[in-house]
Structures are given as structure tokens and as C-alpha cells.
Amino acid sequence: xxxxxxxxVITLSVLLSWSTTSLAVAVEPExxxxxxxxxxxxxxxxxxxxxxxxQNQSIDDSTARVARDMRLLVRERLIAGDxxxxxxxxxxxxxxxxxxxxxxxxxxxxxxxxxxPFLALIILFxxxxxxxxxxxxxxxxxxxxTFSDGE
Amino acid sequence: MTRFLLSLPIFFFVVLIGILVxxxxxxxxxxxPSIVPSALIGKKAPKIDLPAISDNIPGGxxxxxxxxxxTVVNVFASWCAPCLIEHKQIEQLTKNGIPVYAINHHxxxxxxxxxxxxxxxxYEAIGFDPDGRASIEWGVSGVPETYxxxxxxxxxxxxxxxxxxxxxxxKILPELEKAKK
Numbered sequence: 001x002x003x004x005x006x007x008x009v010i011t012l013s014v015l016l017s018w019s020t021t022s023l024a025v026a027v028e029p030e031x032x033x034x035x036x037x038x039x040x041x042x043x044x045x046x047x048x049x050x051x052x053x054x055q056n057q058s059i060d061d062s063t064a065r066v067a068r069d070m071r072l073l074v075r076e077r078l079i080a081g082d083x084x085x086x087x088x089x090x091x092x093x094x095x096x097x098x099x100x101x102x103x104x105x106x107x108x109x110x111x112x113x114x115x116x117p118f119l120a121l122i123i124l125f126x127x128x129x130x131x132x133x134x135x136x137x138x139x140x141x142x143x144x145x146t147f148s149d150g151e
Numbered sequence: 152m153t154r155f156l157l158s159l160p161i162f163f164f165v166v167l168i169g170i171l172v173x174x175x176x177x178x179x180x181x182x183x184p185s186i187v188p189s190a191l192i193g194k195k196a197p198k199i200d201l202p203a204i205s206d207n208i209p210g211g212x213x214x215x216x217x218x219x220x221x222t223v224v225n226v227f228a229s230w231c232a233p234c235l236i237e238h239k240q241i242e243q244l245t246k247n248g249i250p251v252y253a254i255n256h257h258x259x260x261x262x263x264x265x266x267x268x269x270x271x272x273x274y275e276a277i278g279f280d281p282d283g284r285a286s287i288e289w290g291v292s293g294v295p296e297t298y299x300x301x302x303x304x305x306x307x308x309x310x311x312x313x314x315x316x317x318x319x320x321x322k323i324l325p326e327l328e329k330a331k332k
Contacts, residue, residue, distance in 0.1 A: 052292040065257060066292060069283040094197070094290040096190030119163065126156055 026063040026071075033075055042075045045087055049074075050099045058101055189309040190290060196224070196304050197288045201278025205260055208267065210277035212252055218304050221330045223251045223323075225274075226286060226296040228258045229266035233313035234295045240314040240323075242273040249327060250275040256294050257283050297323070301330040 027046075033039040043060060049070065051062035059067040059074075070091065077087045091099055103109045191197070196214055203210030217224070223244060227234040244251050253274040255263055258281060267277075280286055289298065292311065299308040308326040310318065 065283065066286075069287055072282075073284065073287055091287075092190070094190060094287065095292075096290075098190070122159060126159070129156065 026061055026067065028068070031068070031071055031075065033079070038075070038078050041084060042071070042078055045074050045078075045084055046071050048088070048101050049091060050101050052095060052099060189306075191298075191306050192309060194306060196298070196300050196306055197290075199254075199278065199285055199288060201254065201280055201285055204255060204263055204277055204279045208264065208272065208277060209274070210253075210279065212276040212278055214304065216276065217252065217300050218302065220302050221249065221327060222275075222300045223249055223327075224254065224289070224298045224300060225251055226254045226256050226289070226291050226294050228256045228294050229262040230258070231256075231294040235270065236315065237295055237297075237313040238270055238273075240316065240319045242271065243319065244323070245273040245275075253277040254280050254285055254289070254291075256280055256286050256291065299323070299326050299330050 027043070033042060046060040047058050049059045051057045051059045051064055051067040051070075053064045053066055054062050057067075059070045073091075074087055077090060082090070088100075097104060097109075103112060105113055196217055198214055200213040201211060225237075225241060241251055251274050253276070255277050258279075260279075263279075278285065283291075289296075295313050297310040297314055298306050301307050307330045308322075310322060312318075314323055
């Protein structure tokens, strides 16, 4: 391997790892809580909440004002002694399930959760069936051959 | 049996297309998918207790002030251009005898005082919310936003974006009538 290829490989791997890790973190220094334990909980909560004005970002990633307000609120609730679920419920109560980046498993999201694996199963079934039919066919074809040979 | 199984994907495809067509039609009828559905409709208006902007601007209100008649709560800011567009319509509501309360969202005292002096103040009372906390309490995603609250203090309607003349006529006024019942 010459030097040029090595450089190419390294560049490619760096670029690939770049695209998979989120660089966009919008949390500003003054927002960070002094208690690292609470801060870690705050981060894990805000990573799961959708920024309602940017929709495809979490409030942890977004620099939008309302996202910042919500980040501060999450930290405020944690300091007040809420557990993680209480904090999330507080926000969901006001903004609906919509703010959850990971949709909850419930009646109106059943199709969302069950649908894809269900379709995959059906497709798998069809494929297996297709091969069985083909094998049977080639078998009966060879039967036919031996039969004609015997004739 | 195989024939039935093989036709299943086609069946699913047709159903999928059907759903997409229905969704498109719905969007055409004015449902904007970028507008976040409100979780608060049909629920009691959230707790609110905001101070006045300054001594010479009527304001400061809490949830109890909203009880007893149909009211409107409007979220606005002096830096928000669409808020200026809907200002005439807010004045119209006040003229119609509907008390309009305002949440002043992320604003500075001097900025909003000037804005009100320049454009007029049609509001029953304005609550000052410089850090946006009350807005979160109300599930606000952006300014302007407007809520209709019935006499019992329940939110019956939410308008995201400015109340244009046509929104006033087609949505707000009929919804106000509904809320009065």
C-alpha cells in the first residue's frame, strides 16, 4: 500500500465517522449544570425531544430559541427533583406525543411499530415459498427426465 | 393459495397509494403538515401568572382573569413581523367586544413599549414573558399564536401563524361563536 492510498483510506474513514457522530450540539456553556450527574440526565432527556420549529432536530441539537427555552426548562425540572419520566411527561402534556423523537408504543402508533416487521415477514414467507415451488418444479422436471430415460 | 399470497404485495401497494392520496387531498384542503398539532385543545388553559410590562401598560394577568366569558390569548413580540400583519385583526376582535389577552414573548421592555405606542394597544392586558417560560406552559412553538378560551377556561382552538383577514373570517370568528355555546 503506498502513501497516497493510505491517506485516501484515512480521509474516507474520518469522513465516514464524521457523518455518523452528531457534531451539532447546541448546549451553551451557561446552560450546563454544575452537577455532572444531573447534566448527564438533562442531556439524555433533551436528545429525545423534538425541536418543534425545526422538526428534524432534537432540542439538544437545535439553536432555536424555543429549543433553548425547553433545555432550560428540563434542567429546571431536574433541579426541582423531578425524575426523567416526569420531565418528559411535563413537556408531552403541553406539546403532545409529537415532541418525542421516538414515538411511544400505543394504540395509534401500532401500525408504525408492527407494520414494517409484519411486511418483512410476509415478504420472507413469499420468498421461501417461491424457492420451495422452484425446487419442487426442478425435482419433477428431473423425474420426468429419468422417466423418459427409462423409456 | 400461492396466487393469493403473490397478490398480497399488490394489495398493500394499492392501500398505500390510497392512504397517500387521502393525505394529499387533506393537505390541499389547508392542513399544513409543518404546523404542530396542539396537545392542549379541549384541555384547561395552563396555569399562567404574568407581570405587566411596565406601570403605564395595562397588564399582568393570571388564569382566573380568563374565566367567565370567551377570551382570546395572543402570543406576540415586537420583533415578530407577522404580528404586525395580524395587529389590525386583533383590533377588530377588541372592537367586537372580545377581550384579547397577550403573552409578550421574549421581548425587551423598551422595544415592546415603543411598538405598542407606534401601533396601538388593543389588548385587555399584556403579560410580560421575557424568558419564554409561560409560552412553553402554553405549548407555544412560535409567534404569533392565538388561542380561544371558553368561559369555563378550556382551550377550544389554536391558530398558529398570523390572523390574516381571511383567517379571521373563516376560522377565528366561527370558532369564537362555537366557543360561546
